Amino acid sequence: xxxxxxxxxxxxxxxxxxxxxxxxxxxxxxxxxxxxxxxxxxxxxxxxxxxxxxxxxxxxxxxxxxxxxxxxxxxxxxxxxxxxxxxxxxxxxxxxxxxxxxxxxxxxxxxxxxxxxxxxxxxxxxxxxxxxxxxxxxxxxxxxxxxxxxxxxxxxxxxxxxxxxxxxxxxxxxxxxxxxxxxxxxxxxxxxxxxxxxxxxxxxxxxxxxxxxxxxxxxxxxxxxxxxxxxxxxxxxxxxxxxxxxxxxxxxxxxxxxxxxxxxxxxxxxxxxxxxxxxxxxxxxxxxxxxxxxxxxxxxxxxxxxxxxxxxxxxxxxxxxxxxxxxxxxxxxxxxxxxxxxxxxxxxxxxxxxxxxxxxxxxxxxxxxxxxxxxxxxxxxxxxxxxxxxxxxxxxxxxxxxxxxxxxxxxxxxxxxxxxxxxxxxxxxxxxxxxxxxxxxxxxxxxxxxxxxxxxxxxxxxxxxxxxxxxxxxxxxxxxxxxxxxxxxxxxxxxx
Numbered sequence: 175x176x177x178x179x180x181x182x183x184x185x186x187x188x189x190x191x192x193x194x195x196x197x198x199x200x201x202x203x204x205x206x207x208x209x210x211x212x213x214x215x216x217x218x219x220x221x222x223x224x225x226x227x228x229x230x231x232x233x234x235x236x237x238x239x240x241x242x243x244x245x246x247x248x249x250x251x252x253x254x255x256x257x258x259x260x261x262x263x264x265x266x267x268x269x270x271x272x273x274x275x276x277x278x279x280x281x282x283x284x285x286x287x288x289x290x291x292x293x294x295x296x297x298x299x300x301x302x303x304x305x306x307x308x309x310x311x312x313x314x315x316x317x318x319x320x321x322x323x324x325x326x327x328x329x330x331x332x333x334x335x336x337x338x339x340x341x342x343x344x345x346x347x348x349x350x351x352x353x354x355x356x357x358x359x360x361x362x363x364x365x366x367x368x369x370x371x372x373x374x375x376x377x378x379x380x381x382x383x384x385x386x387x388x389x390x391x392x393x394x395x396x397x398x399x400x401x402x403x404x405x406x407x408x409x410x411x412x413x414x415x416x417x418x419x420x421x422x423x424x425x426x427x428x429x430x431x432x433x434x435x436x437x438x439x440x441x442x443x444x445x446x447x448x449x450x451x452x453x454x455x456x457x458x459x460x461x462x463x464x465x466x467x468x469x470x471x472x473x474x475x476x477x478x479x480x481x482x483x484x485x486x487x488x489x490x491x492x493x494x495x496x497x498x499x500x501x502x503x504x505x506x507x508x509x510x511x512x513x514x515x516x517x518x519x520x521x522x523x524x525x526x527x528x529x530x531x532x533x534x535x536x537x538x539x540x541x542x543x544x545x546x547x548x549x550x551x552x553x554x555x556x557x558x559x560x561x562x563x564x565x566x567x568x569x570x571x572x573x574x575x576x577x578x579x580x581x582x583x584x585x586x587x588x589x590x591x592x593x594x595x596x597x598x599x600x601x602x603x604x605x606x607x608x609x610x611x612x613x614x615x616x617x618x619x620x621x622x623x624x625x626x627x628x629x630x631x632x633x634x635x636x637x638x639x640x641x642x643x644x645x646x647x648x649x650x651x652x653x654x655x656x657x658x659x660x661x662x663x664x665x666x667x668x669x670x
Contacts, residue, residue, distance in 0.1 A: 180348045182219045185226035189263055193294060196352065197258040197287075198230035201344035202337065204253035205310060210426060211319055213330040214255060214340040229287035230256030233311045234430035236283065236438065242290065243283040252314070252430060257307040257341055258286055259352045260293050266301070269355035271623045274305040274345060274384070278365030278583075280499065281334060281454035282312040282437060295591030300620035303354035305345060309337035309370075313425070313433040313440075316454035317410055318403040322422035329422065331403075331459045335377060338370055342383040360386040360623040364586055366452075368392035372551055373456045375477050376470035377463055386626055388619065389483040390589070391582055394547035395468050395668045397456040402670070406453045410440050445499060448513055449506040450543060451669050452499075466670070468547060471554035480626045481555050482619075484564030484642075485548050487580035490540030494532075495578075502539035504530045510542070515667040525662035544582075545656075546663040549640075556636050562628055563635045565655060567646040568611045570604030585645075588615040607647040614649060 176187040176194055187196035202214035209215060231249040244250055261270060275291055277284040286306035293304035309315065315334035323329035330336065342361070349356050361384045363371045368389040374380040375387060411421035413436040414428060425433070437454070444453040458466045470476050494502040501510040511519040526534040552563045566585040573579055587595045588611050600608050618628035633641045633651060640654040654660065 177223060178351045180351065181344075182217045183221065184223045186223050187259075188227040192263050193260055193297060194263045195258070195260045196226040198228050198256045199224075199226050199258070200230070200255065201257045201307060202255035202340050205255065205314065205333075206252035210252065210314065211329045211333065213333065213336045217255075229258065229285075230254060230308065232285040232287065233308055234314060234434050235279075235311050236434055239279075239283055242277070242288045243279055243285050248285070248287075250430075254308045254310070255337055255340070256286075257305065257344055259303060259305055259349070259354075260297055261303040261353050262297060262301060266353060269350065269358070270301060270303045270353055271620075272303045272305060272345065272349055272354040272356070272359045273300075273619075273623050274307075274342065274359060274361050276309075276338060276361060276363030276367035276370045277306070278363065278367040279311070280452060281316045281366045281369075282441065284311065284366070290586060290590060290592050290595060293590060295593070296589070296616060296620070299591065299616045300623070302620065302623060303349065303352060305349070305354075307338075307341040309334045309341065312437040312454050313410060314430070316456070317407050317437075318400065318457045318459065319407050319422060319425060320459070321404050321407065322418070324422070327422060327426075331400075331457050332462045335370070335373060335456050336379075336462065338374060339377065339379045339383065342374075342380065346383055357385065358623075359384045360388060362388035362390070362619070364390040364583060365393075369394065369396050369455070372471070372483075373397060373463065373467050375479070375481070375555075376465065376467040376475070379462065381477050384479065386480045386622060387482070388622065389481065389548070389551070390585055391485050391489060391544050392483065392548055392551070393452070393543045394471065394551045395466075396452045397458055397463065397467055398451070399670050400457055400459055403457040406440060406444065409443060410436055413439050448669060449501040449510045450499075450539070468550060471551040474554055474558045476555055476558060478559040480560045480562075480622070481552070482562045482564070482622050482628060483548050483552050483555075484566060485540075485544045486582060486585055487565060487567040487569070488537060488540060488578065489544045489582045490536045491578040492581040492583065493539070494536045500539040500543050502536045503532075504535055507535060507538060514669055518666045522662045522666065525659045540582075541659060541663065542666075542668070546660070546666070547668075549660055552635055552640075553637050556634075560627065561635045562622075562632055562643070563640070564632075564643045564645055567644050568607070570600050570608055571602040572599055572604075575602060585615070588612040588645075589619060591616060604647075611645060611647065615645065
């Protein structure tokens with residue numbers, strides 16, 4: 175049956191072989207006009223049967239990544255808050271586990287329509303319901319303009335985060351009609367999607383909306399104070415030619431494309447001034463996000479759900495090619511320490527014996543951004559709920575030839591069983607090994623979504639021995655991997 179009744183009306187999906195897909199279902203109203211810079215509102219109900227065979231428009235962003243974000247012809251607009259559901263066509267005697275994917279893209283790019291995130295192989299392997307959705311990005315989703323609000327024109331903060339909560343509320347209220355188990359929802363994401371996962375774990379409004387969480391390469395500390403966020407908002411207004419008195423009008427009047435262009439300029443400025451920060455990121459506003467997620471993890475105040483968290487062996491090699499976003503050179507690293515914690519510089523550099531060699535600088539940039547914050551999160555959360563930690567080391571020959579090794583995002587080929595990406599990664603060999611890695615990774619992810627624990631052979635994590643599954647052509651378990659680096663980073667005061 176491809177016609178399903180939701181809280182807003184009936185939708186008609188499409189049969190795709192052994193699967194059924196529903197796409198482009200509104201989970202909130204358009205964010206254009208009066209909806210710009212406001213919290214998501216309930217979608218307008220409809221009568222009759224709504225076609226749900228095509229993806230909805232993607233959030234405004236640069237048209238430079240057709241694979242993961244938006245190409246030249248990708249429909250785009252502020253009426254972008256839509257959700258997609260994929261499940262096996264065959265019936266089931268009981269509700270299926272639900273896996274809700276949150277895409278990455280530095281909170282400035284991304285799309286739920288990306289082929290990589292389609293989830294077909296994951297659904298087939300695990301007999302699960304796979305959900306993806308769009309959320310607002312960049313200036314329209316992750317800048318805080320609340321300082322410019324007036325009684326006549328209110329403004330909300332953390333809009334992209336609020337969108338994610340609204341999508342999870344839609345899942346809670348509607349997924350049973352699609353054959354999913356609303357009481358067994360796993361949120362999982364990579365990069366900015368993983369930051370979203372770890373942030374949701376500290377967001378009061380998200381409590382009870384998911385039963386488990388998977389975080390793939392989260393920069394857990396990428397959330398900033400209202401003061402820092404206010405500075406970025408003022409900079410953005412200046413780029414638009416506005417000052418404090420007309421900043422809000424400038425943002426409300428601007429065409430989405432102009433806001434995307436202004437956001438790119440702001441991003442460049444931010445990387446120059448404070449290497450390693452994301453100007454588009456959640457804001458610790460004391461309200462919707464009352465405390466920094468890393469503080470919530472440290473203090474054992476995250477939602478008490480099972481957590482599977484990890485990073486890749488050499489996260490930052492991908493970013494080092496562009497020279498942006500992460501501190502991956504000696505100059506950027508010196509600037510980072512000067513702005514954050516100068517007293518920690520010598521101690522931390524001593525943990526990288528080959529520094530200032532380029533490879534050590536790149537590894538340091540990946541560690542401070544992804545690995546060390548994820549370790550901190552695992553340490554804190556393991557006292558609250560069952561926790562499992564991995565490091566993804568598998569790198570076929572093509573990645574080694576390119577000099578990037580197991581870099582940021584490469585684990586997604588295994589998580590999603592992505593055939594096109596897998597063929598590309600194994601162009602110079604390693605296809606059989608990648609097939610084995612894919613099978614084991616999917617077994618772990620699916621088992622975790624179904625039962626709350628990965629498959630056999632992956633021990634739980636605690637601060638006594640920090641057992642970590644190292645995923646490679648042959649998996650292994652290590653206790654406290656990179657211990658000297660962990661000890662060196664302990665106590666480091668990152669950006670806030």
